[in-house]
Amino acid sequence: MSLPTIQKTHLALAVMAIATASAQAEETLPSTQPTLLDQVTVSATRTEQTLDSVASSVDVTTADDIEKRMANDINDLVRYEPGVTVTDDGRTGAGSFNIRGMDANRVKITVDGVDQAKAFDSTKMFLRSQRNFIDLETIKAVEVVKGPASTVHGSDAIGGVVAFVTKDPADFLKPEGDDSYASLKGGYSSADSAFSETGTLANRSGDLESLLIYTRRDAKETQTHGGADVNGDARGEADPKDIGVNNVLGKLQYQLSDAHRIGVTAEWRELKSDTDLLSMVGVTPEGNDAPYEKFIAKDSTQRKRIGVFHDWEAFNSAFDTLHWSLNWQESETNQITNDKMGVNTETRRGFPERLETQERKKDYLYKETSWQFDLNMAKELSIDSVSHLFSYGLAFERKEQNNLNKTTYIQDTKNEGEEISRYAPKATVNSVGVYLQDEITLLDDRLTVTPGIRYDSFSPKTETDQYYPTEVKDKSYDNWSAKLGSVYKFTDIISGFAQISQGFGTPDMFAMYFEEKVPGIVHVKPNPNLKPEKSESIEVGLRANGSLGSAELTFFYNQYDDFIEQVYLGRNSQYRAGIYQYQNLDDTTIKGVEFKGNLWLDEAVGAPMGTSLKTAIAWSKGKGTLTDASGSLLENEPLNSIAPLTAVIGLGYDAPSENWGGELMWTLVAEKEKDDISQNDTAADETRPNGDQFATPGYGIVDMTTYYKPVKDVTLTAGIFNIADKKYWKWDDVRGLSSTYEGLNRYTQSGRNFSVSVKWEI
Template identity: 85%
Template sequence: MSLPAIQKTHLALAVMAVVAATAQAEEALPATQATLLDQVTVSATRTEQTLDSVASSVDVTTADDIEKRMVNDIDDLVRYEPGVNVTDDGRTGAGSFNIRGMDANRVKITVDGVDQAKAFDSTKMFLRSQRNFIDMESIKAVEVVKGPASTIHGSDAIGGVVAFVTKDPADFLKPEGDDSYASLKGGYSSADSAFTETGTLANRNGDLESMLIYTRRDAKETQTHSGADVTGDARGEADPKDIGINNILGKLQYQINDAHRVGLTAEWRKQNSDTDLKSLVGTQPQGNPSPYDKFEADDSTERKRLGVFHEWEAFTTAFDTLHWSLNWQESETNQITVDEMKVNTGGKLKPVWETQARNKDYIYKETSWQFDLNLTKELDFKTANHLFSYGLAFERKEQDNLNKTTYVQNPADEKNDIGRYAPLATVDSVGIYFQDEITLLNDRLTVTPGIRYDSFSPKTKTDQYYTTEVKDQSYDNWSAKLGAVYKFTDVISGFAQYSQGFGTPDMFAMYFEEKVPGIVHVKPNPELKPEKSDSIEVGLRANGSLGSAELTFFYNQYDNFIEQVYLGKSNTYPVAGIYQYQNLDDTKIKGVEFKGNLWLDEAFGAPVGTSLKTAIAWSKGRGTLTDANGNLLEDEPLNSIAPLTAVIGLGYDAPSENWGGELMWTLVAEKDKDDISQNDTASDETGPNGDQYATPGYGIVDMTTYYKPIKDVTLTAGIFNIADKKYWKWDDVRGLSSTYEGLNRYTQPGRNFSVSVKWEI
């Protein structure tokens, strides 16, 4: 379907949904069923608020959504969230989130408020760390805050926040009294031949609650489209992979008395994967005359966390509630790459070709201690109600990386080496925030000003593995926001928010250095400035008995945007291309989003429990880049922007709650070539002509259903890409040449299915 067709059809549907949801505004009927805007968020304001009370756009996914939609990973999680995407490079799998064109470390990821490890991507297949340390079976809710949120969440939230909340014992137990719960769940997904088994135990004995969740997952590579043809000799199938994942979540929580509650949390997740990178066998590595004869990967990721918390309902003069937590976390990525190629050990006159086997062992580790203190105080006055929230956060993070290269045959001109691409670093950060939710005009108007101060003090350490002298520097910043929600009627409301974002430079952006004679020299830049942003978001909402709808417009401007730029050729021999991360200005992103749900039983007399959901996202971004000659190019398209996307879903949940399902239609417009900067080559696989591949538009249909044959057993099944459509996701192929022969390897799975059964005791 073409771009104009999608725009006309789905913008019309959006308007219809808004009209339907607001048709009975004057009647001010109470909502008989929960709507999208009745969901609760904490991440947007640090206090519990329904979505229709927040002055920004937030998406909430519950554990019930995760189960019914057969969500296995973070890619599945945002399948029906236009404006939010996940990148996948094949070897490391699903990695980072992309929110409105901001991705990687510009999006903050938290689990129970604990910051997650940074991503690092050197564009090398053997040197990448991702941020996917999450298991969906242990998640209670996921909140996606779109746009800068540094006033609440500090640095790294310049593009938005993805906040995961893990399950608690109370989620499985009766509200009061001693109780026990147990469940077993098994599932299978044909897209990656994955078997998943989960066991859950929960108990309350007096005032002590406990919970243990264990998940085991065994999978293969995610299949490309079954009908993907192969151009030339390039591999069109996914590279063979074996994946094993273990995840454990344990919690103990004790209600000391009516005012005090304490808890202990332990998490452990480890993933191992073995990949036969057949797509690289026969390719010629940069700077080498001989192609690879072998290319294999043995990768692992591991995250461990221990945390304690204390909740106090004090209602003192200084605060009503107090919550503090202390968490220790360690995240590690280990990539082992084994490759073989022919090398000439005899020289030009008498060439002797020998097989050279090389092992590369890359480790990236982050270890952190994080302390958070959050307090609230409510005060009532004659003309206004104030809900103050304030607190502080302290984090000490240690970053380590090590790269070992071993040449097995060890020809005379090669040697084994060990080194770091960046120095050892310890970063201390402190944040203090204050926010006031002011309710005026008989609860019609809510104004929320907020301010935050952040300070960052990195300390680096050179050693025999990283000898470049670096200069440490500290950063501090004030971030502010001002939001307002006004209720025109009991159904219709409007909202607006101005917010600032702030992001400190990554250690790798500042200190990463690589020298390959005759090929490349990546220079460190310890003088980088923090990224900053200003965002304006305005919208209109309707929330009534027929459903809900939200229409949002946003405009974001970024300064000191950190990007790797080309500085030209070196003057030394052998000549190499010089690259460095630098600050660039004039990056802007604007867009419009719509989401809504309509209760068809209330609106048109359909069977009770029938609903229609719609979501649309469109954005456009421009920024500054450098061309192949190192020249600055202004007003270039941002290639991180996804094409126009729309999702329409028809759902049914029987009043008995014993069965139901959804039929989802996803439509994505083609990527306009005018919206692609040909100077932004994000991949080593771009062709010499610089003509990047523009993904065609597509439409896919999915169907999921659940059924409870007896009270304690739930059967769930889903069929995805029912029409067996061949398509590519833009985020997966951006930077690839249109003439690249391996494009078919990036296609999404054809028709596939998932099934699961859950037995609760």
């Protein structure tokens, strides 16, 4: 599939969709069917708005979308969202979100407004922490805010926001009066042999509402396309894996009076996995002449949260509405790796020369514990016939970060030695943010202008001990962020929007203090003098929203200063693989264009009522500063975090009876062209001796999902994915790998697979 073909086809669809919507501008009848732009977002402005009234691009996925598309994890969640991807490394599974080329901790993830733990990736398989602590069975909506959003969400929103909103008791109950609800849901996915079971209970007794959701998942490894690798006999199948997940969400909410509502929320999620890393058997570990004889991983992640909130509808002189919440959260990643390898005959790590093998156990722990307080208020005023909606508030967070790396060397079932260390010091970070925003409505509600400003302050305090004895100087950071957005309605159907916004991100503790010395191999140096990352974004677009459907065309340009990247500083006889350090780099830019649309075919061409055509396309281009093999800075290098051109076309049908329907989705991804890949992002990577990264070929895959309600309270859902059994790779999973790497097949996506589920509501 060539890139020009996709561009011509889908830009034509974009123009056609907007043109047909414009032709309806004179219609006086309102649309009778909801469109993409009728969906509601809160994360974009902190106030409830429909998508066609905000000055930025936002994607909203509802619980109904999640169920009908059979999304089981965050990878599935963004399957049909061009411009948004999720990385997956096999052992730790689905990790962080990538929005328009910004990934990892540059994308803020929240659950009910509570910041989620940060990711850490040392490039070592035994030393990673991901950010996937969410079970989609408890999620009511997911909002993806694309581009810098620090004015509303503070630090870490430099690349965008993924905001999860959990289900409430009211989502299952009648609007008024006492009521009860119960449901059981079971599902199976062939891609990872996963069984899932979910039980839901909701109740309203007087003014008290309650909710309890429990989900159990048991799965195996996600299958690759299988077979031996095309470049050799290396393992091309996924490593065997056993996964068990428990997830609980509980809520109690009480209506004290017409003006006051209080509630408490409790969440607990635990994932445990055992992986037999067969792909590592026979591999020669770095710094050792003999290969691995075994490689076993036992990993676990856990997140616990308890929170309280209070909603107050006061309508006094200071505010109309007030919402405050206080949340305690603890997130923990524990990775245990057991490996056995041969050793050199020379003395190694103090072992006697008589030892011919060496068994090692690495136990890595990363934990974040936080207290988060949020206060948000809103006040609507009319001043000189101009409407104002002021929103303002503050956020305080106290976060404790802790990591511990314990390595035990074993011989003849006896512990022969032990090393305990921290890769970064224990730290407590206090942060405070204050924001003010005004939504100004002018010209008989045709023009909305939204200025906003925020101040953030961060004060980390590190703690040295015997495991990290190096004294470090703590640094505090503060920052002002601003934005200015506007939406203008040219007609009742056509509107335009534009926004200038700033982003801000503090340096991660690991980037500042992580240090590793492997004698004779590599040295990763700390850099406590890192400056915060900053960004400026310009976004403009055109929207159409009418009886035929909706469409949105968006252009964006983002510029980043003091971009934090790990750079190569050269090599010497002491560290032959090289010396690395995180540093601030300038001149990083990302630009692109996106389109999404929903056309009601019953209105447009007389198709059966409930038939729709959905389209989406995303294209981005990024340039930045990197280092080459000599350690010299290179400007205008391609950013390898940018995904190839992607488009999705979907034909959907929902029967007017709401008893059955389905979707046929066609995903098209262009090849990753070699001139769009920087070969210098990891200059000393020994898997790419010729600097030749693997460039993913283009592909097209077709999925189909359907649902049917044989009786009122039972819903059957089924889906078949990758119907044509296409072999393909996702760019985010393989970027940095050599085109001659023998394990490439291990990164392929699943071939033809299916999912089924049944839900019984009582």
